[in-house]
Amino acid sequence: MIAQRDQLNAVGGHADERSVAGTDQRSIPEATVARLAIYLRALVGMGKVGVATVSSGSLATAAGVNSAKLRKDLSYLGSYGIRGVGYDVSLLTDQIHKTLGLHQNRAVALIGLGHLGRALAGYAGFASRGFRISAIVDADPAIVGTRVRGLPVQHVDDLDAIVRTENIAIAVLTVPAGVAQEVCDRLVVAGVTSILNFAPTVLAVPAHVDVRKVDLAAELQILSFHDNRKSARADCEPARSGSSTMAVGP
């Protein structure tokens, strides 16, 4: 039974939460946080289409999880559903938005303007999802000074000043693996505490810095493992007939 796998992120640190005044955020499990982003996308889509209310069942289907998990996840935010009815799409959207801290419209710096960097620079989803590219940085003198999407490409040597003046919250790293650690160190010194790393390297960072990694090769290898297992399995079984059922939750 090899179904669509949900890709959640196991926990790292974050054990020591405290209820903090203002936005109430006591210990939302890491796995739940990762799914909130998915729920948010589904909700925004529904809102655009004019759906006003949604049940845990249909939102769960849209998000590719089962409804018990969805309800448990939402329960960490508080009690925003109406029994017998469902969830108000716009209210729930706002709550998740707030919980993820997206009201802040965080400034993002894009470091490294290779093919991937350019692709990300052109990604329309930044603005619509609560982020704003505020700086683009590279080391190549040939492109420093040119403009990409209205922003001047700045030199990596000026990183410190850029981070401070633009108040960069998140850095997206698309530099070659060989220089990733060095650039990361500069970012950390400049005060960046959240990094999304596309370089195929493990970054060493101080404990207060958060790194997430996107790793194409690793994803393919994980698929390869399961593919391999599937074909090994197929060798011992009668040929599969065409009876395939759509399954999102188990």
Next chain:
Amino acid sequence: MIAQRDQLNAVGGHADERSVAGTDQRSIPEATVARLAIYLRALVGMGKVGVATVSSGSLATAAGVNSAKLRKDLSYLGSYGIRGVGYDVSLLTDQIHKTLGLHQNRAVALIGLGHLGRALAGYAGFASRGFRISAIVDADPAIVGTRVRGLPVQHVDDLDAIVRTENIAIAVLTVPAGVAQEVCDRLVVAGVTSILNFAPTVLAVPAHVDVRKVDLAAELQILSFHDNRKSARADCEPARSGSSTMAVGP
């Protein structure tokens, strides 16, 4: 204590493993599979630099995990270490390589030649990591027929034939969200059972198809959540001094 988080994937199905003749692969936990790819990268790097033997401690540091986890992970592959000494780099590399099914040099199809698709087409890591781009597909008549990296861009309408003749094992989807499900359906009909989805949509697939998703916006939103929590925390605490310790494992 907000440290570098490891990004492992929680399990979906795959509960019903069976020991299969040949490559021995009984029930490796999902979280472990995801890390094997990281260990492999670290090992390959060490091999290139001429390291012959490595202890669980140093490999763990290189991979950004703690050594107990690393040893437990490797123990699922079998017993390839030497007590008091460590692991033979080349032997362990081969074992992980085999476990991940990378000896097969799987054929990958790239579907969608936007900015991201082009960036991925140019990614050198495919070949060196056990994959080979065998087909590039798009729907835009203006680019169908042109060549990218030596490969002709083919039309999405021919997907069925392409998948069969090239024996495509894995499809990498970088098409617009609006058409992702439709293209996915065609892939499934053509017989693809592993999909790496970069489109910001949840794909519905039959149970035997494996989908992994890479989601830029979600990653940023998760970082945003923690960033938000950090700043809320900082409001109630004395300013942090400069004493930052590098922490990879706890």
Next chain:
DNA sequence: TATTGTGAATTAGTTCACAGCT
């Protein structure tokens, strides 16, 4: 002696199943 391999203990995450509302 140094390091692996692993049962046992712990912690996190998921699912069940039903009480409690609307």
Next chain:
DNA sequence: AGCTGTGAACTAATTCACAATA
């Protein structure tokens, strides 16, 4: 009647800590 919210049960993953051993 229908759907949420959630304790309780279960399953997966991590960490501990130490016996085994080259």
